[in-house]
Amino acid sequence: MNDSHAPLIVRELTKAFSIATESLPILAGVNFALNEGEALAITGPSGSGKSTLLYILGVLDTPTSGEVIQFGQNPFELNASQQAEFRNQNVGFIFQDHHLMPQFSVLENVLIPTMVHQGTTNEAEDRAKHLLERVGLHDRMHHRPAQISGGERQRVAVCRALINNPRLLLADEPTGNLDRKNAESIGNLLLEINQEQSTILICVTHSRELATLFPKHLELRDGLLVSETN
Ligand code: ADP
Ligand code: MG
Numbered sequence: 001m002n003d004s005h006a007p008l009i010v011r012e013l014t015k016a017f018s019i020a021t022e023s024l025p026i027l028a029g030v031n032f033a034l035n036e037g038e039a040l041a042i043t044g045p046s047g048s049g050k051s052t053l054l055y056i057l058g059v060l061d062t063p064t065s066g067e068v069i070q071f072g073q074n075p076f077e078l079n080a081s082q083q084a085e086f087r088n089q090n091v092g093f094i095f096q097d098h099h100l101m102p103q104f105s106v107l108e109n110v111l112i113p114t115m116v117h118q119g120t121t122n123e124a125e126d127r128a129k130h131l132l133e134r135v136g137l138h139d140r141m142h143h144r145p146a147q148i149s150g151g152e153r154q155r156v157a158v159c160r161a162l163i164n165n166p167r168l169l170l171a172d173e174p175t176g177n178l179d180r181k182n183a184e185s186i187g188n189l190l191l192e193i194n195q196e197q198s199t200i201l202i203c204v205t206h207s208r209e210l211a212t213l214f215p216k217h218l219e220l221r222d223g224l225l226v227s228e229t230n
Helices: 050-057 080-090 106-114 122-134 150-162 180-197
Strands: 008-019 022-034 039-043 065-070 091-094 168-172 200-204 216-221 224-227
Touching: 008 050, 022 050, 022 216, 022 224, 039 050, 039 180, 050 065, 050 168, 050 200, 080 091, 091 150, 106 122, 106 150, 122 150, 150 168, 150 180, 168 180, 180 200
Parallel strands: 039 200, 039 216, 091 168, 168 200
Antiparallel strands: 008 022, 008 065, 216 224
16 A cells, blocks of 8 residues: 555654653654554553554644654644644544543533534534434433443443544544443444444554454554554
C-alpha cells in the first residue's frame, strides 16, 4: 500500500512524560497507516502506552515528536479552538468507563457532542434515536445511566461517539468493565458500525480474544507497534 495518501498516517511518533527532572519515554517511534473502513486492534501489557497512543490519535494529548496526519491535516498544527473543532467533526472516542453524565437521560447523553456548536437540532435528535434503535436501546432513551446495565451504558457511549458521524472511531478498552458476553457483543457492534459507515476503527484492548475479531492486530511493545505474535 502506498501510505502517503492514507486518511490516517502516523510517522515516527514519540511520547515522553517529564517526571521531576527525568523524561520517561513511552512511545519510541510508532509508524502505521490506515485506510477508510479498516479496523485495527492494539494490544499490549498494562502501562505499555496504549491509552497514551489513543489519546494522541484522538487529539486529547500531544506527541513529543513525529507526525500524525488525519484526513490530510496535522491536527497538532492547529490552534486550540481549531483542534476542538477538528476533534468534534472527525473523531469519536469511547472510554473504558463510559463517562456518561448521570443527571442526563440516555438520549441527552448521546446528544451532548451536538450541543457544542449549534445546539441540538431535530435532525440530531432523530439521528440519536436512530442510533439508539440501531444498538437495541429504543426503549431505554429516557432512562438515566444508573437505571441501565453496564453493557447498555457502553452501547450509549458508542452512540454518543457516533453522533457527529466521525471518520475515526477510537475505543480505549471499551469492554474492560464488561462480562464476556457483553464484551463480545460490543466488539461485534463496533466492527459492524465500522463496515456500515466506513469509519477507521482503532480499538485498544488487553483482551486477545477481542483482538482476534479484528482484521488487523498490532501489539505495543517497548514503545513500538509491532506485528502481533501468538
Ligand atoms: P496503557 O494504557 O497501555 O496501560 P498508558 O498509556 O496509560 O498505558 O500509560 C503508559 C505509561 O505512561 C505508564 O507508565 C503511565 O504511568 C505513564 N503515564 C501515562 N500518563 C501519564 C502522565 N500524564 N504523566 C506521566 N506519566 C504518564
Ligand atoms: Mg490504558
